[in-house]
Amino acid sequence: MLEYESLAQSNLAFMAELEEVAARVIRSGWYVLGKEVAAFEDEFARYIGAKHCIGVGNGLDALTLSIQALDMPAGSEVLVASNTYIATILAIVRAGHRPVLVEPESETFNMDPGRLPAVLTPATRAICVTHLFGKTCRMDDISSFARQHGLGVVEDCAQSHGAKLDGRMTGTFGDAGCFSFYPTKNLGAFGDAGAVVTDDDRIADRLRHTRNYGSAKKYVNEYIGVNSRLDELQAALLRVKLRHLDEMTSHKRALAGIYFSNLPEWVSLPGRRDDEFDVFHIFAVRHRERDALRAWLLEQGVKTEVHYPIPPHRQKAMAGILEGSYPIADQLHETELSLPISVGHSPEDIQRVCEIFRRVPDALRRTG
Numbered sequence: 029m030l031e032y033e034s035l036a037q038s039n040l041a042f043m044a045e046l047e048e049v050a051a052r053v054i055r056s057g058w059y060v061l062g063k064e065v066a067a068f069e070d071e072f073a074r075y076i077g078a079k080h081c082i083g084v085g086n087g088l089d090a091l092t093l094s095i096q097a098l099d100m101p102a103g104s105e106v107l108v109a110s111n112t113y114i115a116t117i118l119a120i121v122r123a124g125h126r127p128v129l130v131e132p133e134s135e136t137f138n139m140d141p142g143r144l145p146a147v148l149t150p151a152t153r154a155i156c157v158t159h160l161f162g163k164t165c166r167m168d169d170i171s172s173f174a175r176q177h178g179l180g181v182v183e184d185c186a187q188s189h190g191a192k193l194d195g196r197m198t199g200t201f202g203d204a205g206c207f208s209f210y211p212t213k214n215l216g217a218f219g220d221a222g223a224v225v226t227d228d229d230r231i232a233d234r235l236r237h238t239r240n241y242g243s244a245k246k247y248v249n250e251y252i253g254v255n256s257r258l259d260e261l262q263a264a265l266l267r268v269k270l271r272h273l274d275e276m277t278s279h280k281r282a283l284a285g286i287y288f289s290n291l292p293e294w295v296s297l298p299g300r301r302d303d304e305f306d307v308f309h310i311f312a313v314r315h316r317e318r319d320a321l322r323a324w325l326l327e328q329g330v331k332t333e334v335h336y337p338i339p340p341h342r343q344k345a346m347a348g349i350l351e352g353s354y355p356i357a358d359q360l361h362e363t364e365l366s367l368p369i370s371v372g373h374s375p376e377d378i379q380r381v382c383e384i385f386r387r388v389p390d391a392l393r394r395t396g
């Protein structure tokens with residue numbers, strides 16, 4: 029059986045380094061917001077090309093605290109892709125605002141900038157873009173729309189560590205770039221972890237307070253904050269993996285190259301653009317008979333995933349929050365299939381998946 033992903037196998041490659049730094053942190057006696065967090069923040073800011081990095085507890089908090097830091101009037105409208113992962117929308121709601129859905133482009137899965145003018149109202153204050161599956165949004169068009177209308181921009185980079193548009197990293201286009209280091213991410217920790225990058229001194233200062241009860245100085249509370257601190261162990265382990273991130277990305281891009289060259293033409297491949305450096309957090313194909321194809325692949329020994337089975341506007345939790353119909357999101361959620369593409373997979377594994385695809389019965393090949 030070919031697993032969709034094996035995190036243990038991916039992490040074993042760095043075992044000696046990981047064990048060494050874990051022991052160092054345990055011996056240090058200092059476990060939350062210390063030297064390792066400060067060093068990781070410095071190294072990650074440099075990697076992304078941002079002035080500041082603020083470590084937080086997870087990606088959802090990175091988004092929520094960043095949206096709060098924009099200081100918008102309560103109930104402001106925030107534009108967000110209709111097919112994003114639910115966390116992007118939860119962050120807008122948690123920050124006290126109203127998510128307004130914008131349909132994506134089917135080929136790139138990302139927010140369609142051509143649809144922004146139709147959803148703009150006097151209450152619109154920000155755009156929250158998600159660089160879904162490791163692909164970059166059209167930040168040139170989105171940023172110029174935001175500038176024209178005085179909107180804040182928060183980037184959800186939970187799936188786009190190291191992805192670039194015209195040589196510039198995701199996370200550096202908006203007011204804040206929000207990262208998750210959930211274990212399955214391209215830069216994955218060993219538990220929950222997240223970070224915000226920004227060039228804005230005010231936002232950085234606010235986040236340094238709000239992640240820690242609203243306090244940057246012990247027992248002095250300037251804001252209503254939360255407990256969303258990055259711990260020393262995660263930071264130290266992330267520092268090790270950050271040093272290997274480019275080689276992990278190269279590996280995934282090489283695996284994607286095998287899919288692009290070898291999958292049969294009846295599979296709808298993810299869209300590609302010359303100005304984009306896609307990091308393939310997920311290799312998402314589309315097929316009308318997705319569920320039957322997925323079941324057949326499993327019978328042949330290939331595990332796949334679906335990202336995601338239910339679109340946000342159809343989630344029970346979103347009743348009364350997200351209204352209207354979103355046919356492109358519906359269609360993507362019905363047709364998307366995620367193929368194995370992880371650091372733990374070899375080129376031979378991916379060749380094998382492609383060979384199995386060539387044996388798919390005719391009845392399952394129908395496109396459309």
Ligand SMILES: Cc1ncc(COP(=O)(O)O)c(C=O)c1O
Pocket residue numbers: 086087088089112113115116158184186187207208209210220221222
């Ligand atoms: C697009 C997207 N946004 C936000 C999140 C939230 O990150 P976390 O799970 O670290 O809270 C995730 C990951 O789970 C994600 O994939």
